[in-house]
Amino acid sequence: MNELLKKELIQLCKKEGKSSLIPALQMVQRDLGYLSKESIQFVAETLNMPVSEIYGVATFYNQFRLNPVGKHVIKVCRGTACHVKGSGQLLSLIENELGLKVGETTRDKIFSLEAVACLGACSIAPVIMIDDKFFGHLAAEDIPKVLNQYR
Ligand code: FES
Structure with missing residues (x-):
């Protein structure tokens, strides 16, 4: 400090x-x-x-973190609209692609992964957010491309 x-x-x-x-x-x-x-x-x-x-x-309060986060924070929406449109699969893909689980940070400290409630963008479900940018209408095949923008 x-x-x-x-x-x-x-x-x-x-x-x-x-x-x-x-x-x-x-x-x-x-x-x-x-x-x-x-x-x-x-x-x-x-x-x-x-x-x-x-x-x-x-x-x-889950707004607070007790561990340092990576350079980029990925938030996967697990709200109802996103769940119905396959956010669970997106989450698994991101976990596999980056080799981490929700709440963890990659060893190179580039990414942290969080699962969150509704991101307030249900009309473009399923949605993830990386830092302050939304990615909506995501399909499984979009995930590597989206992540590569931050690697
Ligand atoms: S449920 Fe995902 S943005 Fe609302």
């Missing part, structure tokens, strides 16, 4: 007290990409809360 992030966290926590916990964790994740042990410890000390309580909140 850099000094600027620490300073911003202290300001936020002083201003909002314990209700700043989630915004503080969001701030850390925006900056670091995940919640490091050091950052959780720092937030706990700043808010005068037990570390276990911070972990409890961080693991309850």
